[in-house]
Amino acid sequence: MSRLLEIENLRVEIPALTGAAPILEGVDIGLDRGEKLGIVGESGCGKSMTALAIMGLLPGAARATGAIRLDGRDLLATSEREMQGIRGRRIAMVFQEPMTALNPVKTIGAQIAESLILHLRLPKAQAAERARALLDRVGLPGPRFSLDLYPHQLSGGQRQRVVIAIALACGPDVLIADEPTTALDVTIQAQILDLLEDLVAEMGMALVLITHDLGVVEETCERMMVMYAGRVVESGRTADVFAHMAHPYTRGLFAASPRSALLTSAREPSGRKRRLAAIPGQVPDPRARPPGCAFAPRCPRAQDDCRAAPPPLAPLGAPGRADHAAACLHPHPPSGMAGDVAASAEGAR
């Protein structure tokens, strides 16, 4: 039996913008019902492009090749008309900016009911009834949160709940959440993530959670993928990736996140206050990516062979961690992570 969502060798290019250089290259994803996959990386690494490619909503000039199969059916070969029947019905998406993701001149009830009417052909009254139930489910109970409210009458967190209700309206098989909590207050972030997790468990969907926050992935997803400059650099079960962090970029990302500070002492031996370790350098422009590993110019472990050709994503072969893979010629050896991270943060300076 084929997997629910299977992406094979996905490549996206925007010739007008970047020449022949791809925005995404060689992305593989396999996802089953009920699974939660986290995609992590800096802005511009191709996370959102991957999401838009799955939705078939890439910007006009972009060309996608490879395969994106939903229950065995290749979405890249599906007509736009048929994609319209899949979007919102089988694959739904939650966006980053709840403040602007809702239409300001339509009631939230109408915006939730719209896809119910479109896909399930529900009569208006029934669609409104379902919309009410959805709002209740996402934590906006009536009568305080009436269907007749407009987006500007809600806070950011409340709006994100409405966006989630819209995405869930038709009971999709795959939910793509693109930075769903980034624009929200920290206190609200946890609530929204909990809500998403509950809903995924309850409805048996598969979740693709796109974020730059490693902590969110660790808490939410059983599998994860780290992306850099349009490629997957490390993937595997979240626990394995966190335990090993084979790719130097993954370590850099972790060292740069405030969470790493909790694992290392706040003061260096010299007594200087320890700062978060930024990864030196910048994400390369897609038009000017180095010929080899795109991370090599920023990598403390880079050697000459790294600059020759991009390393393929290869299994690390650790026993019991079959699908843990990294695209690195000189991965960090598996060892206790916290000390290593501190060391790599030192090395990065």
Added chain:
Amino acid sequence: MSRYLLGRTIALVLTALAASLVVFVAMAVLPGDPAAIILGTGARPDTLAALRAEMGLDQPVAWRYLEWIGGFLVGDLGTSYTYSVPVADLVAQRAAVSLPLAVLALVLSTLIAIPVGVYAASRRGRAGDVATMGVAQVGVAVPNFWLGLMLVILFALTLGWLPASGFPGWEAGLLAGLEALILPALALALPQAAILARVTRSSVIETLGEDFIRTARAKGLSGEAALWRHAVPNALIPVVTIMGLQFSFLLAGTIIIENVFTLPGLGRLVFQAIAQRDLITVQSLVTLLAISVIVVNFLVDLAYAALDPRLSRGGAR
């Protein structure tokens, strides 16, 4: 909603009063004594004084203003010096031509501009966009009286489909009346439509880039459905503003167009009244036109409230 409405209504009344005051003062400081104009230069001083007293011109200016504006409120716009009939009657007759003309022009320009603008936006940068916006660019540059003459040459003289000028009166039947108005309305509407189409295009293009359009597409809506159901209702807000502003140009345009097509409308009445120094008629008519512009802008404000719930409904709860 009611607070918004109340605020707008107060603004409407105050602006109308200010407009009437400006018109009145302008006419009062203008050189030329209406009594002397009526009687001619050879009039005897006592006859002149008697007429001035009869017309109330010997009263203080403030009193004259109050009398005039008081009459205005009960529908008495004064008596025309040249026709010796109440200005209100003249206005009523002429409005029966000008009002349908203005409404027809507004409707035509909207019906042309919005679909054209939305179409151009949906094909941004492609041939259809370039072609329609090229035509619109020409439309913006063309003066309406020249367009009126061209329309007459084509539809009246060459094709013989429509009358070239004049107005048979509504007694002649609705169809005959509309036939007489269609060319002048087109002459007024097309340049306006050109501007409006450009505004619509850029507004729709801007709205199409909004996040909620992506949300709509992610729901499964076709590009077309997202355009009409989500982009256009948002894009219309600035378009309605421009429509309100255009209405005053439309009124100014009727003065020229009614002369080109010899239509017995308000615009022609203003033109004649000015030529004949019929000051009270000019004063009342100009005030009336100013008030109609103010009222249209009031209606635009109401349309905003209908189009944009952020204006009419409270903020975050």
